[in-house]
Amino acid sequence: MPLPVPADSHGVLFGCALEVHNLTMNGRHHEALVLGDRAEAVLLTLGDRPAYLLARQARMYALLGLGRLNEALSISEELAAARRVSGPRANYVKILADQADLYVKLGRTDEGLHLLARAITELELLPHQGRYFSALCSISDAALAAELYELADRCARDSGADPVFQESLRLMHAEMLLEWGMRLQQLGAAGEARSRLTRSVELAREHRALDPDAPVVVALLAVGLARTGRPGEAIELAEEHLLPLRAQGLRHEARLLHIAYGSALHELGDPRGAFRELTAALELSEQTGQRLIIRYELARIAAAMDPGAAATTMLDTLRDQLALLWRQRLDRRQMLRQARRRAELEAARDRAEDVAVSDALTGLGNRRAFDARLGRTGRGTALILVDVDHFKDINDTYSHGVGDRVLHAVADVLRAHCRQGEAAVRFGGDEFAVFLDADLPTAAAIARRVRAAVRGYDWNTLMPGLRVTLSIGAAVWTDGMRGPDLFDQADRQLYAAKRQGRDLVVA
Known part of the structure; x- marks a missing residue:
């Protein structure tokens, strides 16, 4: 007998909400917001709340991609309240991780790490199937925002076991390895940096073979090429895509292309052009870690152009700041471990409460x-x-x-x-x-x-x-x-x- 349930627990109009998701996952954030306006109105009118929540989640990701973090956080809080009381547990874990990502990007690191610890703890109780992998991808994003590269790398490798998430995983993994590699380059760990940057280029090429027009793929590939000694290819990509992406308001992708262009020009002996492009990248940067990475590159170029005492002092100061940030990154690893212990205690208490509202015979609520x-x-x-x-x-x-x-x-x-x-x-x-x-x-x-x-x-x-x-x-x-x-x-x-x-x- 057919059951009166939709084909997917996201609702009977799942495809409508999914199209909004697909747009923003491919960097087409403005289009996603326009379609999201129509989709949310239709889904709300028809009463398909699960699909409506999915469309709202897609809007949150589009706002995040456009740097409108406070608006995205407001939606994430709305979704967390809804997901907590209904739906698959993995959906709630995913939105917890998305909130953690936003908190970290807004500078509320302690709150972000606490939510990240809760998400990891909850996820460990779930079966490794379906939306488990989607939640794992969001945990990887939050880990990258907090510069917890080891955790992000582990999540990326684990979630690769599910073919549904391999494409989105490939992008996240490429971006994480790129940032990790650049940080290692600036700290003088050239060998470790090279291996991570090379792998980032490989992943970006794999994804571009499937989706050649995805803006974020082009941007990641360009930076990877510039940082691994292939400046000509990087410049070709930057010159073709940079202005259109800026015109579309895609700040994240444009910032990456400016970094790629600047790095390639510096490699080819054009320090003034490199300085110009990296200055443009700095203007598009919102996170402290991103800005410091670019400032260090600018100081390195300035010292090469005018190797005087002032430029050298500035370079040394930024190098010390990078080293300090790296130590703070290691401190965050310890903070996350402590938050995990607290989250495990909270989870044990919640499980006890769940038992208290469950009927032992049938497994339904009591x-x-x-x-x-x-x-x-x-x-x-x-x-x-x-x-x-x-x-x-x-x-x-x-x-x-x-x-x-x-x-x-x-x-x-x-x-x-x-x-x-x-x-x-x-x-x-x-x-x-x-x-x-x-x-x-x-x-x-x-x-x-x-x-x-x-x-x-x-x-x-x-x-x-x-x-x-x-x-x-x-x-x-x-x-x-x-x-x-x-x-x-x-x-x-x-x-x-x-x-x-x-x-x-x-x-």
Whole structure:
């Protein structure tokens, strides 16, 4: 029997939201925002909340790509609140990591590391499939923002196990290796730097073979070529793409191309041209670490053009600052370890709370979970109440063991009919409830499918002669209602079903 659930837990209109995601993942942030405006309005009107949240997430990434960090953070906080209470746990972990990334980029490093530690701790409890890898990619981004290159590298290698995320992973890995390599070059670790920069170029070339017009791929490749002794190729890419990217407002990609152009010109003996391009890159830089890397390059060029005491002193000062930042980076590794210990304690407490609201027999929520969910009801919520008909007779005739197995089977049917963000609970002996994001006709249709699924179940496999039916009442929240009012209305419908002979749905 077909289940009343969408093909994807992101919603029936998943493809609409995914198109917004695809635009921003390929650096087309302005287009993503324009399409996102239309997509969000449609999805909100049609009531597809999972797809709407996905489109909002894509908007957050577009704003991040355009450097509009505070706007992106506001959306991430909205998404974190929504993801915490519904949907796959990996989605919540992903948004935690995205928030951590934004906090670090906004200079709120302690808060960012705390959220990153929570995301890592939560992720370790999840199966290595599906959205686990998407969450791992976001953790890698946050690690890169905090210059925790070892963690970012480990995430990139681990998430490569899933082919769905290999393309986005390749880009993140290339950017991480590029920044890591440049930092090592400036610290004098030429051998380590070369290996990382070479691998970055390889990854960028692999991605460009699949998507030759992606702006960020072109920019990463250009920098990698310039920093590994291929200035001619770097200049060719920069001259073709730099002005169009600046015109599109793609600050991140334009900054990288200015670095590539400047590095290549310096390699070819044009220090003044190099100084000009790196100064332009500095103007587009927003993070302290990025700005210091570029300032060091500028000081190195200035010292080469005019090797006087002032230029040499400036270069030495910046070199000392880079060394200090590198030590601070190592301190952040220690801070993350401490935050991990705190996050593990918090996770253990949360797991204990989850146990407290779970029904041990069926795995559904229990009465405490029911009361909490009832207190959060509002517009768009429907409630169906379900009783197993003559359940006492089943226990008396076939044994309590058989009765428990009946309850478990009914719970499985209810769980299967819940979409993302909806919940089934067992709040009494043979009493169940399902909270749906639906209007009354849809809730009634779902209730009828639940009834039919249980009625049509082959109960003889459990016990010969066993027959199980359900009585169901359905109600929908209306303006002015409180949670108890919704329950009372659904309860009246349930008792109407029982009075009319049971094995019925009344809405």
